[in-house]
Amino acid sequence: MFRRPLDFLESLPVHGDLVEIRLGPRRAWVACDPRLVHRILMDPRTFDKGGPLYDRLRTLMGDGLVTCRQDDHRRQRRMLQPAFRPSRAADCTRVVTEETEAVCRGWRAGQRVDVTAEMLALTTGVTSRLLFSDSLDAGRAAAVRACLAVVVRGLFVRTVVPVDALYRLPTPGNRRYRHAVLRLHTLIDAIIAERRRGPSRDGQDDLLGTLLEAAAGDGADAPTEREVRDQLVTLLLTGVESTAMCLASAFGLLADHPEAERLLHDEVDGVLAGRPAPGPGELERLVHTRCVVTETLRLRPPGWLFTRITTRETELAGRILPRGATVLYSPYLLHHRAASFPEPEQFRPERWLPDRDTPVPGGAMVPFAAGSRKCIGDALAMAQATAAVAAVARDWRLRPVSGPAGRPRPAATLGPRSLVLLAEPRARARARRTATAQSPAPRAAPHHPRTGFPMGR
Known part of the structure; x- marks a missing residue:
């Protein structure tokens, strides 16, 4: 589980639908069948948020929407729901496009681009604007990215080896992790304090x-x-973190699959027609682009392993689990089952086309979970990822440096930790930039986005 977690998870179904494993000294059960996972996710009062993952997340996130117990979840979700109205997708798309252009502006033909780092910069910019407008300057944004890089590595280790005594030792890794958590909390506290002291911001939603x-x-x-x-x-x-890993994985997969990339470019050229962002109603026309995102979430789900805790003695797959038992489910494992997805290791965006009437079993495709604890921003998250992929693909092709990108590296999230690709300007993009340079620049109008945050897990 620690050395080769993806291989380990994929080996479990031959042992049954519910497999007992050990996480350090703790017994745990992995649900390998989509029907079991569907039952777990649809019964959050019996299978509540808990277990090693959420025990560690609570030290970082406290009792926020993702980590809170079921008895407080409805109150928190009702409080945050107004910020996630589907009507805000258009405003979110504008923010994504502006931040994507800011990131790509520094790329040059033939440059080796660290796509993972660039996508982290992109999603930090988008997220900070949607969370607290302009309160996260460049220095703070860099500090946030550095903190998150340490945190996501440390969370995985603390999940698969949940022995608290190990993490109280003053090792360099433990000190880095504690410092990153403290620094992240300090940054957010400072932003909150500044907003309270500052002038009224009634126009910033x-x-x-x-x-x-x-x-x-x-x-x-x-x-x-x-x-x-x-x-x-x-x-x-x-x-x-989650959105950056999804985007980096998507561009890595597109670089390895030229035909899927060609279809993406053709669609983006046809829908955007040179404009930087989809207009009203045009996001839905990016059908293949959305299929690329969906297939990426299937093949490389950023949230790849989750735990639950039983609140009472219960039966699952013919086993009687005691109260307090740890139950795991893995979207990565479920998304790679041949019974649910033919040729599961193949990147095939066309499997999600609207005219493909191939039903997916309940619980088989769960990148955003399901039931009452499903990601509050799943619709806006899809809009954000689709818009970002389209905005990059409008002007750039990202080529492999040497051979396929290979499998992603698991940590608290799943994705390429340092994906380097070659940036190649697209011919239409070069012609468009030349025409723009020869014409008077349009006068830019001020923009004050009214947006809600689009991701969670």
């Missing part, structure tokens, strides 16, 4: 404003000071 407005109320559902920070840390981690 970001998530921090939503939370502070709710905290100012005197109702029983008003969040505490600690909860405001917990929610921001939760959505910052899930929004930056």
